[in-house]
Amino acid sequence: MTETMQAVICHGPEDYRLQEVPVPVPGPGEALVRVEAVGICASDLKCYHGAPKFWGDENRPAWAETEVIPGHEFVGEIVQIDAAGAARWGVGVGDRVVSEQIVPCWKCRYCLRGQYHMCKPHDLYGFKRRTPGAMAEFMVYPAEALVHKVSKDLPAAHAAFTEPLSCSLHAVERAGITFDDVVVVAGCGPIGLGMVAGARAKSPAHVIALDMAPEKLLLARECGADIVINIRDEDAQAIVMELTDGYGADVYLEGTGHPSAVPQGLNLLRKLGTYVEYGVFGSDVSVDWSIISDDKELDVRGAHLGPHCWPAAIRMLESGILPMDKICTHQLPLSDFQRGLDLVASGTESVKVSLIPS
Template structure:
């Protein structure tokens, strides 16, 4: 085992550096994991640019700390663990594993009630020094982590997609989709594509995908959307009303993180419809709340992380039902992390960008 490794280290907004750091040493009940792939997502990018919701202001704590290794969606191989970790997780040295992005404290009000994904301390890999992330050759899974095995038949970047897919499936669960529903998914990035696939698995009447990119809409169709709308050329309200006798959509899943998608969803929904927000915004969003109350009496639900959805996400990946070669567009060496961040920021040349530390 080497004594040092390469890792991306956060030193502040737009100041990430590739450095040589000590290989972490697992403690009691922990596991040392060799990272095979780590994805870059929109929240990583917003944090990199120093959005206030991530770096803190007078009302919100910072999400990312200086000195932390980023990266919260990953897959790796177990290289060392003790008997306590082996018994808790049911894994062995050599197993390919993923870990849920949050490491719960298991002691706060939420954890005690089984709502671990809303844990009070909220230690997510790659945002706090207590839980370093996966943009490195090796990482440690803490004893409190939630760990799942993944098939070795999957390419590393595909296996690492378990994290965004689990998040998308949780949003779908929050939507309470039924067979007769018309479901609209806003945004066909990695989360939105997962929402499309998850919504299709619920067998509603229609899954409608919205985006401004024809390429991404084609990908959404491959994931299960039976109606695709390029909102730069078509009026989504007209399309949705045409599918619903003028009433509007039953469920709207927001996965773009674009402020305009919020008002769009409120307008597309029928009375008594359900709005699910998963997107992460870099600034405040303003809407007419009377649409939610007096006009339509909507159910508005948030969705955070992917609780209880990881096994389903892994099964979906292993089944081959998703066009993962088209979703995982870029795999870059760790040294090219800046190129990866820039690709995600550009948005027009990639879907899912991953770093391969090997």
């Protein structure tokens, strides 16, 4: 194996560079992995553009450090691992594996309670120097990482979709969907489409998808939505109210990160309904909180990462139930990382963009 590799390095907002760097060396209990595919996420884009919530301001610490390799949704093949790592994860050289985006400490209050996704001193692939990400030919899975096998029969870009799909499924779990529920999903990007599929798997009365792109609404139907609404041309609230005898939806899943989607959800929900927020916002959102309290007594829940949902996401991908060829719209070489970021930024030319380092 060569001693150097190509990798994308973050030098600051809008300053990512393809460089030749040393291949990382795994330590005790770690795994060296040849990266097969890495997806570009909306959070990657926000970091790239230097959004304050990611780069830090006086009220909030930076999420992304400089001199780090980005990329937190990925799949790869193990090329080196010691006996301790192989025994811990039940894997070996040649296995195809994914790793959850958070690397927990396993010692803090949250980790000890099984809530590892909220680990206080955690690392994150692609955001912290201690855990370089996957926009490179090789990467290391630390000993503290969570690692899962995935079928080699899947195209690499499809296997890398495990990360966003696990996030979607966690949001669905947070919603507590029941058989009689009318579920509304805002946004039909990668997260929203996974929410649609996860909600449909819970067998509610209806899964309603909202978006402004006709082609994404068609995809939502293929993922399990029985009703789709183009909010550019149709009145979503009128349609939902008519469908529910004027009560409103039982569950609203927000996956866009667009400020207008928040009041939209509060108004679409019935009294005692459930609002789940997954979107990452680039600006503050203001709403009438009396809708949540005095008017409707809503349950408002956040959702973060995809804890305990990775095995289910892998099973869903391996089942072939999702139209992954239509979701994974672009696969580019690592050298085209800038085009990949630009495609994600446009919002209209792609669904999921992946880089293929090899």
